[in-house]
Amino acid sequence: xxxxxxxxxxxxxxxxxxxxxxxxxxxxxxxxxxxxxxxxxxxxxxxxxxxxxxxxxxxxxxxxxxxxxxxxxxxxxxxxxxxxxxxxxxxxxxxxxxxxxxxxxxx
Amino acid sequence: xxxxxxxxxxxxxxxxxxxxxxxxxxxxxxxxxxxxxxxxxxxxxxxxxxxxxxxxxxxxxxxxxxxxxxxxxxxxxxxxxxxxxxxxxxxxxxxxxxxxxxxxxxxxxxxxxxxxxxx
Numbered sequence: 001x002x003x004x005x006x007x008x009x010x011x012x013x014x015x016x017x018x019x020x021x022x023x024x025x026x027x028x029x030x031x032x033x034x035x036x037x038x039x040x041x042x043x044x045x046x047x048x049x050x051x052x053x054x055x056x057x058x059x060x061x062x063x064x065x066x067x068x069x070x071x072x073x074x075x076x077x078x079x080x081x082x083x084x085x086x087x088x089x090x091x092x093x094x095x096x097x098x099x100x101x102x103x104x105x106x107x
Numbered sequence: 108x109x110x111x112x113x114x115x116x117x118x119x120x121x122x123x124x125x126x127x128x129x130x131x132x133x134x135x136x137x138x139x140x141x142x143x144x145x146x147x148x149x150x151x152x153x154x155x156x157x158x159x160x161x162x163x164x165x166x167x168x169x170x171x172x173x174x175x176x177x178x179x180x181x182x183x184x185x186x187x188x189x190x191x192x193x194x195x196x197x198x199x200x201x202x203x204x205x206x207x208x209x210x211x212x213x214x215x216x217x218x219x220x221x222x223x224x225x226x
Contacts, residue, residue, distance in 0.1 A: 032210070034212035034213070036152075036213075042218075043202055043216040043217060043218050043219055044144075044152065044202070044213070044216050045216065046212060046213060046214055046215070049207075049211070049212040049214075050212075055214070087151065087152055089152070089154075089212070089213075091210055091211055091212055092210070093210070094157075094166050094210075095154055095166075095168045095169070096142075096154035096157075097154070098151055098152040098153065098154070099151070100151050101151050101152075
């Protein structure tokens with residue numbers, strides 16, 4: 001199975017700041033990576049697919065980058081509504097696997 | 108608007124069975140692969156199973172192979188997960204999700220249904 005190592009586990013930042021979340025795959029996943037946002041008590045929502053493509057309706061302050069085994073999610077100009085947990089997921093091969101998540105809070 | 112509505116969760120004893128349903132609307136159901144993803148309380152996400160758009164192919168995580176069965180009824184736009192021989196470690200919220208193809212991301216998710224396996 002492909003292991004996804006996500007960091008940091010938690011993050012606290014101020015409104016307007018830029019934050020970055022990292023995800024490392026145990027082998028090359030050829031950009032088969034998605035990022036999801038899960039607000040408290042809600043289901044996950046797709047943000048980014050194919051490592052860097054923005055899903056419909058997602059604000060442009062979210063962006064994804066990376067290749068091979070290293071990927072990142074960047075959130076520019078942090079807003080209060082961005083308080084959530086964020087998960088990466090590889091879909092290059094079955095079984096699909098997720099990172100352990102990053103909990104983002106506002107300072 | 109894409110809608111996925113899960114039902115069928117609840118409290119069940121270890122070793123017993125439970126069947127989850129997911130009613131889909133707002134898109135052409137038989138054009139999409141569908142999946143179940145679970146999340147244990149206060150934990151991360153785990154993919155459970157996927158079924159192809161026509162039901163001809165299914166895929167499972169190792170821990171549920173032989174115990175869970177994913178199926179679909181395209182005429183009713185409904186996805187199912189039959190869960191047998193349930194274990195305490197199966198306790199989780201189960202989400203139904205639409206895949207935008209084979210070996211791709213989960214584009215839309217339902218609100219989830221909680222399954223609690225306990226005596």
